Structure formats: C-alpha cells, structure tokens
Amino acid sequence: MSYLMYILLFGLVLGLVAVASNPSPYFAALGLVVVAGVGCGVLVGSGGCFLSLILFLIYLGGMLVVFAYSAAMAAEPFPEGWGSWPTLRLMVGYVVGVGFAWGLMGKFWYEEDWLGFDGVVELSVLRGDVGGVSLMYSSGGWLLIGGGWVLLLTLFVVLELTRGLSRGALRAV
C-alpha cells in the first residue's frame, strides 16, 4: 500500500512539474487533469473517499472541463508542446528544486503521522469526511451560507471584470 502511495505521490510531483513548466495552457490543463487524478488516489489512500469523489466531480468534471472549453475557444493551430528546449530547462529546474526541498525537509515526512482521520485508513469505510459534510449542513450552517454568498460574489466579480467588451477592463475581449 505504501508502494502505491509512493507511486501516486511521485506522479503528483511530476504532474505538478509538468503544469508549472507548461508551454501552453492546453498542456497545463492536461497536467492538471493528471495531478487531480493521482491526487484523488492519494486522498483515497488517506481515508478521504468522499472528498476524493467530490474533487473528481467538481474540480475535474466541472471546473477543468469549463477551462478546457474556454481555452479551446482561443485555440491556436500549432501550440508549443513539451518537446522544446526551454520547456526541458524549466522542467529540470523544477525537479532540481523539488530535490533540494526533499533534501532539506525529507527526514520529517516519515516520522510524523500526517493523517488526520481515525487511524484506520487505507481503503476502509470512512468516518472522517462524510461526518464533516453532515456537520457543515448542521452546526456549520452559517458558514455554508457564507460560502454560498462568496460564490455569488465571485460570480459578480468575474462578470464585472469581463463585461464591456473593448470598453471594459479586458480590452482584448
């Protein structure tokens, strides 16, 4: 099991390196899909099955899909891919940075228990996150309303920033 987690985390870091060194937005979105996928795997392995499901549905199936369609509307015929020398330099740089951080902080990761759930983790039936969701609807009701208000606010902010066509904030629209 820890071998599986190791593979997933390795894929996570590599995917993040790919996202950070992306040559064009479409490939960054592809990297994000990979990262979200393996991140969900890491979450499941840590006991947060419901959270992983929500991440898949909302993040991948909602936000990334919307982003992919918007990016596709501004597509260019020959986007720069990962097979270019500047991208390779960036990727090597990020991998070196990750190695540096690992060297600095690496010995702390194995000694601490970074799992916040009840201790019986791996692929068992959960208690942690679904209990949290039910709390969010009961005692955390006001925070839920606040969260909904903030979503509405974000909508207004984005609409206000992008309206007006060429007379507005984004003159290229």
Next chain:
Amino acid sequence: MAPFVYSTLIISLGLGTTTTFASTHWYLAWMGIEINTLAIIPLMTQNHNPRAIEATTKYFFAQATASATLLFAAVSNAFLTGEWDILQINHPLTSTLTTLALAMKIGLAPLHSWMPEVMQGLNLLTGLILSTWQKLAPFCLIYQIQPDNPNVFITLGLLSVIVGGWGGFNQVQLRKILAYSSIAHLGWMILILPFSPPLTLLALFTYLMMTFSLFSSFMLVRTTHINSLSTSWAKIPTLTACVPLILLSLGGLPPLTGFLPKWLILQELTKQDLAPIATLAALSSLFSLYFYLRLSYTMTLTMPPNNPAGTLPWRLNPQHNTLPLALTATTTIFLLPITPTILALFTS
C-alpha cells in the same frame, strides 16, 4: 456599475472584515481576508482605464501571495502544533511567517513596493477604502499575534518608517505621497506591537482619522497632483486653512492629535530600554514631515501664479458633502488635550 452589483461588493467588504474580526480559527480569518480582496477588485477596475487595471492586477498579485503565505503559515502551525486557534501560534517559524504574510498584506517595508503603484492607479475614494478599511482585518490578526521575539517587528517597523519617509521625498503625485505616508504610519504601529499592543491600536485609530481627513480634503478640491493642489486654495478657503493642520498632525507635531501616538510610542520604547531605536524612528519621521510641509506650503502658505479667474471658484455654489471631513478633521486637530481619556479608553 449597476447598483445591485455595487451593493453586493460593499456588503461583501463589510462581511469580510466582520468575519475576520469574529473568528478564532485561522481558516475563517483567512476566508474573511480573501473575501475583502475579492470584493474590492471590481471596485478598483470600475474606471476601466489601463492604469486602473494595472493597479488592480498588481494589488491582486501582492494580496494573493500574502494570503497564500498566511494560509501556509496557518496550516504549518496546525501541522507542527495541532492548533488552529489564532491565539495559539507558539512555534517561531509559523509566528514569523504569519507576521511577514500580514506585513505584505498591509504594505510594510520591505514588502511595500506594490503600495505606491496601486494607490497611484486608483481614484481617491477607492484609495481611501484601500488605506483604511482594508487595513482593519489584517490588523485584527496582527494584534492577536503574541510575539516572543520582538526583532521581526522592530525591523519591519523601523524599515517602514525610514522607507515611508525617504520614498515620499521626491513625489509630486498626491496618491503616492499618501501611500508612503501610510507605510510610515504602519511602521510606527508595528514598531510598538511587541511592547504595548494598545498603543498599536491607538496609532491605528488616529492614523485612520488623519488619513480619512486628508483623502476627503483632496477629494473635495479634486486634486491628485501638487500642481493642481497649488491652485486649489481658492476653491474652499476654510479647507485651505485646515489642511496644513491636518498635514502637520500626520507629521506628528504637537499640539495636534498626530503627536499623541508618536509621543506614547517613544515613551514606551524608552521604558523598554530601546532609546536608540526610538531616536532613529523619531529622526526618520522628519523625512515624512518634510513632504507634509511641502504640501502645506504649496496649498496654503504660497500663492503660485494663476490667472485672476482662478481666484474666484469659492463664489460658485458646489454640492459638497462635508460632514465626514468635518468630523474627522476635528478629531485630527483637537484631540491632544484629552490624552488621559484616550489612554484610559485603550488600556482598560
């Protein structure tokens, strides 16, 4: 902007600060700060000119970086100590990281470079909201940090006082001068935080009153440059008489209110055996006094060349809402004699 959207944004500004004020959990405090940042972005872009958009972009980058650092500090604290409570930041790493993140939020040196550029791109009203309301939520969190080592705060504070004074030296744009004055005053507030948090609050409230008066004065005569300030003496003669007093209060001269926080801060620093730091701070605020004096010189003490028609605007009948300025200018000029009352109010 449509009234519905405008009211949503203003309500969200209030909601964000209230959330941070009411929170004991780091997550909720961070959420309130993010709501504030999000809500003010369209208010900054409502003029739709490229300079305002540039200012908004710079503001967003600086605030997003600071918020991410703040969240990282909170999560690191939970990782290292298991505590999410705001008052329980005991680990030196997370305490320092939180301080630096909040310092970037409010624009303390050396994390101040976004402040003059952002203020320059905004109209005076939005700049006023940025200088006053947006400082309240981070200050609420700064006030609750219990520092064990005062070095970070003294460094941030002293550097801010020096940078705020020295940076404003050569400026002719009033909004940049106001930004540097904000940096200097925030430096004084942070300087005294490890020794006497009530004095920080006192300095904050007096600064809010003083800067509100100055912004309102500039808004009334509609000036953003020293050149236009010099020919605005005839617009509202009473204001021309009051603005030097507001400016000298900002500079910290007795017998005006602005002397009060500086005096008490210097006294507290001396009691803590930090007389050289107190001297350095006092001497550095002479820099700020220079440009406040220059502003009062151009507005009131001299009459630059102008055509005769420029001396008659006071005869027109303008639509002014001068009540806020009247109230805050009164507090800016006349509050020094009731120092013991103010002290009792803040240290009770």
